[in-house]
Structures are given as C-alpha cells and as structure tokens.
Amino acid sequence: MIFTLNPKTLFLNYRPEIIEAIEKVIDSGVYLMGEELAGFEKEFAGFLGVKSVIGVGSGTDAITLSLKALGIQSHEDVIVPANAYPTVFGVAASRAHARLCDVEEDTLSVSVRTIEPVLTTKTRAIVVVHLYGMPVVMDEIISLAKRLNICVIEDCAQAVGAKIGNRYVGTFGDIACFSFYPTKNLSTMGDGGAVATNNVQIADRIRRLRMYGEDVRYHSLEPSTHSRLEEIQAAILRIKLLNLKDDLKERQAMGGKYRMVLNSVNLIPDILPKNITHGYHLFVVKSQNRDRLKEKLEAAGFMSLIHYPQPIHFQPAFQRIGNVTYTTRHFPVSENASRQILSLPFYPGLPIESQEKILETVNLWI
Template structure:
C-alpha cells in the first residue's frame, strides 16, 4: 500500500501557469494579483473588505489592534484551538480568558458567560476543524454584554451558519492559507476580512509598517505584506473552493459509513451549520497504539492538539483554570487523513485499517 498522507495539496498546470504569469508581471508585493484576490475573497465571504497579510496569526493580531485592544483588556477564547489564536491575543497586549468547549469542540457560550468581567472586551469563536462555532450563543453574549466578536476562520474556509458563510458575522475575521488548509496559497499567508472601513484601513497600515504613503508612518506596524505569486495561486484555488469542500464532505461521509459501529466518536455536523472538514478528528480509546499501528501501515495521522493552549508554558502566568472537556479531548483525539486530494480508495484503506485495529 502506498503511503497515505494526512493532507494532499493540489498542484497542477493551471496553478503553475498562474505562478509563471505572476512572475512575468514584474509585480511582486501587493500588486494587481493581491488586489484582485482581496476583492474576490471579500465577495466570497460576503464582506466589503479583505486585507491580505503574512499569516492567519497576523490577521488576528491586526484585527485586535484595529479594534483598539490594550493592556488589561480580556478576550474570551476557547482553550481547544491552535496556539496562534491565543498568541495573537497576547501579542496585542490583551489577556486571554480560556473557555471550555462544547460537544462540537468549539467555544461553549455557557462557560464563556461565567467568565465575563468588567474587563472583558471581546470574544473569539474558533470554527475549529471546519465546524462553525455556536454563533447563535456567541452573538447572544455579544449583544447582552456589549462585546465585539472576531471570528477565527483559519480552519473553516467556506463553512456556513444558517446558510451564511463564516467570517461575515463579527466585527472582523481572520483566515489562514497554510498549505494544508481548505484554501491554500502554497505557503504561509492569511487575510483579515471585515465590513468596517476603519478596521480595514488600519489593517492595511499595520501590515506595511504603519504607512499611509511611502514615507509617512502614522502608527507602528510590521512587515506583514503579501506577495503576487501566492495571490495568483489563491485566486485559482478560491475558484475551486466550493467543489473542494464538497469533496471533503463526501469523503467525511464515506468515513462515517465505514467507521460506524466502532468504539470511537466520529465528528458530527451541528444543526444550522455547514461543516467543511478541514480535519477529520475522531475520539478514540488506545489512541497512541492506534496511531502507531496506522503509521506502520503508511497511514499518517495527527493530534490537533495534544497540549491544550491553557496548559502551554508560554501562558501559565495567566493562571488558567481546569477545563475538563478540553483536557479530555487532548487525551483522546486523533486526526485521520482527509483532503480534497484524497481518493475514495485511500479513505477505504484507512477505514479498513481502523476497523481491523478494533477487531483484532
């Protein structure tokens, strides 16, 4: 059996032609390809502005800065997320307040409500693994307590809540284009999206040393710019995103059929949501042994994430409380191979190997 990777990135002649055309244009940073990608991405998400930047982390940081976050401000964030979500809050000088997760592995609004203080300014629902967070519950908190919402959509390109795409619900949202994401640019990259003109304008300044013109710096920023070559790739793949997401959903359904009846918890799509299966994450007993056996058969797996963010040494100064559901997840979850580039046969081989493990 040939090795089965966790994710398979699309590379074909159309993408190569787009890259060569971008090179031949002699525009390399924030040129016409970037502007076109920003307009197309904003239109796809359903917002007025998209600001390309160097990563999803940078996009989150720019959003927090544009909202005026300052030292002492508290921001609610699920502990079960990739560490950059928390890192961006800390980089903006704010304090992360860690929230446990619900049965769909996203921020639990009930737990979040118990952690709101007079210092709480915002909330960051993370649409983890491609599953939209409980946006009804989050929006209720935003309304009741006068908070802002910044969506972390870094794993949820094209996911939707009540038929409306994520990234269009908060004051701003962040996307990542890392190679394994549903929408990639063949490297690092990200985007801040918003309907707010001022947030977009500040985001553009922050990504380019705080400049409003070549030699005028009105605030402090960084070099967080985007390039034409990756924008060209992003434009090609944005045009395929819905089809690629449908393929992911079909493969997730195939897994569900073939893994039914085993002593593992399969991912489920919550009501009102459209899951785009950035990752196919199961909860399994004997996880380490299962991962080892699959690895011996050439099947790559992962754990997203083995150390919860609130237990990371970098944030221990915030004295986070125990979060039982997050901590249970960290001990049980296992990511199986899934991407738009996988074949039905590969999914069947993985499922067959999992079934054989539990029936041995």
C-alpha cells in the first residue's frame, strides 16, 4: 500500500459536525450568500486580525478579483515569482500582464534583490507568494512598493496560520488571497477562496466584483463575473477554523521534528529565522538525486510530490509574449529548484511510525 495524502484524512475527525452543518444548510433553503458565509467571513477576519474578509469561489478567483479591485489594467505589469505555478493563472485571468521574476536560492521566495531587475515603468503590483507555508520577509518589499507606489498582494494559499513576529501573513500587503482547496491547511470539501484586506474601499469593490459588479441586487456598477463561496463550503470552513490552531500546532511539531532529523543543507531555508512561524503546508527538501529519492520513498510505501515540476516560463501555456513577458527567459534559481525539490509526505494524522520510516529513507538517499 502507498501512503499518500487523501484529503478525507483532513475531514474525518469532524464528520458529525460537518453532517450536522450540511443538514442545517439544506434545511435553511439558502445555498449562496447567506449566514454561513457572513459568519465565516467575520470569524476568519477575527482570526487574521483584519477589517474585512470576502469569500469567493477559489484562490484563483481571489487573485483575479484582487487585481481588478486594485484597478490594474491589461497593459500593466504584475510581478509573479517564476516558481509559483498556480499563482500565475489568477493573474492571467485578470488580463494584467504577468511579469516573472526569479527567487532566492535559500528561501525559493522573492526578495527586493530578485524583484528589482524586472521592475519597469508599467509595474503596478507584486504578488508575494508564501510558498509551502514559509513566510516571505515583507518589510523590505513593502518599503520598495511604497517608494514606487505599487501594490503588494500576498498569495497566502499555502500559508494560512504562518506568522512573522506575532502577525499572520495576509496582514502585511494591500490585499491577501487565500485558497480553501481540499488539501490546504484550512480546507473545504470543494473549491473555495477568500480575500482579506484592511482597505474598506477595496473590500467593497471585491464584494461587488464577486457578484456581477452589483452594489444592490440587480443593479450593476461594472461588468464582472460571479464568484461565490457556497454556504455548505462556508459552514464546513467554520468548523475547520475552530480547530485551525490545533491543526497548525500539529503541523509545526511535525515540521520541527523533520527539521531536526534531516540535514539542514537540504532544507528550505537551511535555518528558520527566529521570528518566523512556518505554516508547514508542505515539507519540501532539495536533493541532487531527487528522482532516485522519490523512487526510494515509493518503494518504502510513500508517495511524494513535486511543487512544481516546471517553472512558469517552461509551460506551453505561457510561452507567448502577451500572456507573460520575460526580461530574460532564464530564471536559473527557479529552474534548478524544479529539478531538485521534493515534497515529503506530511500532514496532520500521518502515523509516527510512517514519519520515522520517511525520515530514515530520506536521510539514506537524499
């Protein structure tokens, strides 16, 4: 038998509460834009410590609607890290111009150093991706953005619960995007996403953009799609949110153990800065012999994954200028990383014996 993350594992513990919540929604007759959504938005805003949370249909929609709400036009540039495969789709759908940049070798995240070479007079925003749950250090990026008068969007799809100091990621930029895809740290049983912001005007505009551009029902101020977090998904998220802190503690204990047992040169970053709380969505190692390590893990009964096998500029979808442009078509750190990274089996509820077998196999073959 091969051990792999079956999303069911992340829901089974809450089965009775989830069934009760779904029945309540069925009986209410309100399936969209009802009190479960309002309740979740208020509770998640309270958890993060932001003024507004707006539920939307997915993390991808959260990114697309955020760029639209910030008023970014199709001829303007939005900087996206070249290794953030899922992020670029939300940018492309907004019709803004995704402009790739490379990432730092030790963190696989953007920094002022990797952003600066791709800045142009058309740059209007940077999407900072807290990849794998590891917070990107924000102060220098925020100072740069302020100086250039550009917006910062935090992609927190993989990083709910990660902190810098005592602030959660998603509270540093102008706007933050979350995904509740079934395997995420805060997840639901289908698609779901949210936008978080302290800016009241932006929040109002996102609320309109998720619903045909309407300020009141059947009165639209601007053309838009609809993208709604369904009542059943919001009800499930409310249950999961109550337990998020405990889930995160388990992820952090497991992450700490993996870090202690594995050689630090293979970790991202080698050493965790003291003021950082990792969200541990994924536990990613680097190996020159990645494919062999993957095979050895599989032979021992464990499925590992690659996030992501190719950087964005190698994807056929993003070859054409007009979708994504490149200062150069070469982002060496992202390219090398895609050949070396491996996401180890890692999720709450993974049995201790399995964790030990995984770590033993990795130490032997990395």
